[in-house]
Amino acid sequence: xxxxxxxxxxxxxxxxxxxxxxxxxxxxxxxxxxxxxxxxxxxxxxxxxxxxxxxxxxxxxxxxxxxxxxxxxxxxxxxxxxxxxxxxxxxxxxxxxxxxxxxxxxxxxxxxxxxxxxxxxxxxxx
Numbered sequence: 348x349x350x351x352x353x354x355x356x357x358x359x360x361x362x363x364x365x366x367x368x369x370x371x372x373x374x375x376x377x378x379x380x381x382x383x384x385x386x387x388x389x390x391x392x393x394x395x396x397x398x399x400x401x402x403x404x405x406x407x408x409x410x411x412x413x414x415x416x417x418x419x420x421x422x423x424x425x426x427x428x429x430x431x432x433x434x435x436x437x438x439x440x441x442x443x444x445x446x447x448x449x450x451x452x453x454x455x456x457x458x459x460x461x462x463x464x465x466x467x468x469x470x471x472x473x
Contacts, residue, residue: 410450413471417445426468429454449473 417427417434427434429448452473459468 406456408454410448413448414445425466428470430473
């Protein structure tokens with residue numbers, strides 16, 4: 348009787364082991380399928396935002412908008428040039444004098460970028 352009980356326990360453990368292995372194989376197959384699907388979805392994605400500016404011409408800014416940009420030049424992390432006067436991002440905030448911006452003009456912006464596409468300078472012409 349002891350041998351039969353031991354054999355039945357061994358058979359039960361064996362079937363549980365086979366069931367766990369089958370379940371693990373199904374999970375690995377599902378993960379593999381998901382990984383392949385994700386790879387196909389992202390295959391042509393180079394992780395860069397591609398957008399086309401629909402606005403014709405250049406953007407127009409008032410003097411108040413430019414003064415606000417000059418005051419926040421540290422957050423902007425780009426140099427600003429207004430009618431030939433350069434406000435560098437490395438300058439001290441106290442040294443920046445936005446009073447030289449003519450408040451009666453409307454300025455057009457030209458954006459200068461490096462080869463990586465990062466904004467390095469905004470040039471305003473009035």
